Amino acid sequence: MVGSSHEALHRIFQKDPALLTRALQHVLRIPFPEPREFAAMNVDLTEIEPVERRVDTLLRANTDEGAYLLVVESQGKPDERKRGSWPYYLSYLHEKYRCEPVLIVITQNSATARWAAEPIHLGVRGCPSLTVRPFVLGPDNVPVIADEREAERDVPLAVLSAMTHGRGPGAAAILESLAAALRTIDADTAAAFVQFVDSCLGDPQAQQMWRDLMTAMQYFFRHPLAEQVREEGRVEGREEGREEGREEGRAQERADTILRNLLWRRIDVPDSVRGRVLSCTDMDELGTWLDRSYQVTDAEDLFAEDRT
Template sequence: MVSSSHEAMHRIFQKDTALLVRSLQRLLHVPFPEPVDIMTLDVDLTEIEPVERRCDTLLRVDTDDGNYLFVIESQGKKDESKRGSWPYYLSYLYEKYHCEPVLIVVTQSAATARWAAKPIQFGLPGWSSLTVRPLVLGPDNVPVITDRQEAERDVPLAVFSAITHGRGAGSAAILEALAAALKTIDREAAGMFAQLTRSGLVDPRAKEIWEELMTATKYFFDHPFAVKEREDGRAEGREEGRAEGREEGREEGREEGREEGRAEERAETILNILSWRGIDVPPAVRARVTACPDLEQLKAWSERAVHAADAAELFKGDGA
């Protein structure tokens, strides 16, 4: 039951709406500007319709010094609506769990990281009623892990490094170190991390490099995370097949075309890997790679492209 003193303490400001402003100015010495208008609004904050609000990941962390909630938000770009939703998350979670909430923003963009790191402040200039200061993990503070031993010491961090920095000319070295580290851990965990890396890479070129590195690793393709993607692809292929018709001659022609397309795509990937690594590709090497129709041979060359010191090493051991 709400006491009469409770009611009186706030209702006085309904009777004299300017009293609160005068109190701020004279009693608390807050330099609040003179109001132009003051309105009394409905105090009912109940939402008529349920509004779904979800953070990306929520972790409870218990320590000897206290319990915390880690509210993790993955942010791809600036979004001013977060100015309202992030403080809401923290307030709601504190009220629900009575644990200290900590907002952590993760991003692949340096510009987004700088934006997210700015405090969100509500209230008066120089006197905030509520301040939210996110902790931000992004390109400026996530390490670039290109050393195999360093990747092996902390595989999840190596995955995070690959997702954060996996773009541009340096991506091959990061992904190569991670691929080697995955071979040193539990197969199930390796499959999960491999698929997370594949999903997290936004640069198409880096994703191609990763898929080439994982080609010889069966767990990558057998892991449950990858199964749905393959099943969706098969369903689309079956639908296309029904639409195209099933005449044997046409099917043979389509299969030949698909085979040629796969060879061309793999050849292009090999040349791109060399180019991304800063290795010069002579015309003779380019011609030999693009003319090769053998998928197994192209697969071998693509694996060598990740390690080769020069373009000629692609053909090492193949003969003339």
């Protein structure tokens, strides 16, 4: 015996499943395709075993209009499984916290950005029951910040710019501007930003340039990544036979960095320049040349006496 209107409203469709699709087609005017057959399924959606589901970042933003949940996903490449898990995340979070969830996808790849921005439609083709529209931050819409003053005005945005665009010939100006801007904020926050950028730079040359820039910043030496950079430098020095003393090894390492920067920036290095740099043991002079190696357009300009 049917005990309630609630039960009756769904039991009728168990009795005649075709009624449900006819209602969609003729009452709601939804172009639902004609079913070939029906199969009863277990109505219990309880998960017997815990299923681990994690988002990359989840933040609650309280505003005058109410609270929002910001769901941030970092996506390296298209993954069709996300088109099922993202709607699940949003529905689950809305049910659990009774806040409006907002899905934000961050990527460094334009093709992935286009894929992630495609709406996710669940239900009848052309008339879905659920549509999820991710907001995507990627190389096509995150601004390129390659100016020091602009980076100082919004350091976190400059960090995002470096994380998104930090590759190719244009990376030098972006990373240099950010490095200068990091000096204007507190050391602990800057160190965290340093590690974010380091983790996102997939281009080995860009990552090495970033580490060279950061090694020159004194506060950075107090943080784990700096120790990692120094250890890598020591290992590299041992492998290349630079064990003739700590000071000599540091000079050789700095000279190599100067030449590597020029090479990475596609600046031709004559033998005369290479020889002068490699033979120098004056750390102050090498430091000056290192700073210039990020800016000059001609290798000979490393030695210009009138540069500051």
